[in-house]
Amino acid sequence: MATDIPDFPTEITPRSQDFGRWYTDVVRRAELADYSPVKGCMVIRPYGYAIWELIQQGLDRRFKATGHVNAYFPLLIPESLLTREAEHVEGFAPQVAWVTQGGDEVLEERLVIRPTSETIIGTMYAKWVQSWRDLPILINQWANVVRWEKVTRLFLRTTEFLWQEGHTAHETAEEAQEETLRMLAVYKEFIERELAMPVMDGEKTESERFAGAVSTYSIEALMGDGRALQAGTSHNLGQNFAKAYNIKFQGRDKSVQYIWGTSWGVTTRLIGAVVMVHGDDGGLILPPGIAPYQVVIVPITRGNWRETVLPKAQAIRDELVARGIRVMLDDRDSQTPGWKFNEWEMRGVPLRLEIGPKDIEKSQVVLARRDTREKSFTPMDGLAAHTETLLNTIQQALFDRAVAFRQEHTTEADSYATFTQVMEGRPGFVVAPWCGSAACEASIKAETQATIRNIPFASPPAAGKSCVKCGEPAKVHAWFAKSY
Ligand SMILES: [Zn+2]
Numbered sequence: 001m002a003t004d005i006p007d008f009p010t011e012i013t014p015r016s017q018d019f020g021r022w023y024t025d026v027v028r029r030a031e032l033a034d035y036s037p038v039k040g041c042m043v044i045r046p047y048g049y050a051i052w053e054l055i056q057q058g059l060d061r062r063f064k065a066t067g068h069v070n071a072y073f074p075l076l077i078p079e080s081l082l083t084r085e086a087e088h089v090e091g092f093a094p095q096v097a098w099v100t101q102g103g104d105e106v107l108e109e110r111l112v113i114r115p116t117s118e119t120i121i122g123t124m125y126a127k128w129v130q131s132w133r134d135l136p137i138l139i140n141q142w143a144n145v146v147r148w149e150k151v152t153r154l155f156l157r158t159t160e161f162l163w164q165e166g167h168t169a170h171e172t173a174e175e176a177q178e179e180t181l182r183m184l185a186v187y188k189e190f191i192e193r194e195l196a197m198p199v200m201d202g203e204k205t206e207s208e209r210f211a212g213a214v215s216t217y218s219i220e221a222l223m224g225d226g227r228a229l230q231a232g233t234s235h236n237l238g239q240n241f242a243k244a245y246n247i248k249f250q251g252r253d254k255s256v257q258y259i260w261g262t263s264w265g266v267t268t269r270l271i272g273a274v275v276m277v278h279g280d281d282g283g284l285i286l287p288p289g290i291a292p293y294q295v296v297i298v299p300i301t302r303g304n305w306r307e308t309v310l311p312k313a314q315a316i317r318d319e320l321v322a323r324g325i326r327v328m329l330d331d332r333d334s335q336t337p338g339w340k341f342n343e344w345e346m347r348g349v350p351l352r353l354e355i356g357p358k359d360i361e362k363s364q365v366v367l368a369r370r371d372t373r374e375k376s377f378t379p380m381d382g383l384a385a386h387t388e389t390l391l392n393t394i395q396q397a398l399f400d401r402a403v404a405f406r407q408e409h410t411t412e413a414d415s416y417a418t419f420t421q422v423m424e425g426r427p428g429f430v431v432a433p434w435c436g437s438a439a440c441e442a443s444i445k446a447e448t449q450a451t452i453r454n455i456p457f458a459s460p461p462a463a464g465k466s467c468v469k470c471g472e473p474a475k476v477h478a479w480f481a482k483s484y
Helices: 019-029 046-065 086-095 118-128 173-194 240-245 269-278 305-322 337-346 357-362 383-408 416-425 438-448
Strands: 033-035 042-044 076-078 097-102 105-113 137-146 160-170 200-203 215-222 228-238 248-250 256-258 260-267 295-299 327-329 351-355 364-369 375-379 410-412 429-434 451-456 476-481
Touching (some): 019 033, 042 046, 046 137, 046 160, 046 173, 118 137, 118 160, 118 240, 160 173, 173 200, 173 215, 173 228, 215 383, 215 451, 240 260, 260 269, 269 383, 295 337, 305 327, 305 351, 305 357, 305 383, 337 351, 364 383, 375 383, 383 410, 416 429
Parallel strands (some): 295 327
Antiparallel strands (some): 033 042, 076 105, 097 105, 137 160, 160 260, 200 215, 200 451, 228 260, 351 364, 364 375, 451 476
């Protein structure tokens, strides 16, 4: 279905006026992504894709450091494979895209475009695993998936998106559970360190569990408008898929056993989360950890600047690059320095380095931080080391600011009156005691739109407390929020 692409926004809508429009304006103006002629599908533009590549590289390094390897499985999955795990097919059926014809030939068996790959990977594992010696299998796939969506939003919810999906097979239940939690911890460490985005790690409730999993764990982040966003999930699949796909092995005691499985994934929606956690009315603010350009050098184009200023700017660029810093030297003649300042601020470059004839005379440059907009004169002597330190400072400052924001927007509620009042008035996380019943969870969702994001590992004990909804004894403290 073709769709008209809306006009490119000329201005960025203020966050306070309309957060949703602000978000879309920033994503498009900063050239991260754009709408496409295919309804529900986006184009990731080079600047946005560069962020994804940095996310990929950072995660891929960590996956390999924890013993995983990459592989690739087909995009198309036969219908008969998908339907083998009953809960799984029920969960995904409404979102599946079908291929029914190849050329002019109607297919004997319909194919689905993968919404996720447990089914096809499980089928292959059944062939590859014979003995306990073949275990564990620790495979990750970088791929695209398709889930038919009615309402879409750039990066956050699109019909096709990019992700990684880890799929592992283990000899014991304990190993599978360890792996599930290990990968959740890998996500948390990476996202907090490189994306400067604090996340709450915990277990999902049964109603929010991945279709076919025994348990699902998630990391949840709080966006600038007080809505939560699920930033990654890790599932303990138990033996559900092993039984459906017949993944068996001969154990150490010679008995035939089913493997224990896990799967885990993060997607390009992380880029949307970065926009919403750190951005301001001026546009994007990128943490240095995943900024395609950590520093932009803007030469002041006065007089014969190409002979005087530019060589110095190039020398500084080379010095920064040699230190491993990602640098853009914007030496375009077609734009004024003032225009470039605004442009790179809007596109979220963490640090701007200005250099003009007067600075060269004084052997200094101007450094301007995107996050605080502070400007300072900095001597050229020791500039690279100073820049590196400043980038680390910015990375930490963004994380601290996001932690403080989350603290300010997290409220404890022991009564339902408080709960509903907070949900209506001041969006954010609400921590509340919960009895564990799906009925309470469902009526809270119906009445307030808030869902349980997860039960954090760090949740305080709920002994002696009553469920915020029904008043029965509470089992846990759950974190509620309206979410993306
Ligand atoms: Zn209850």
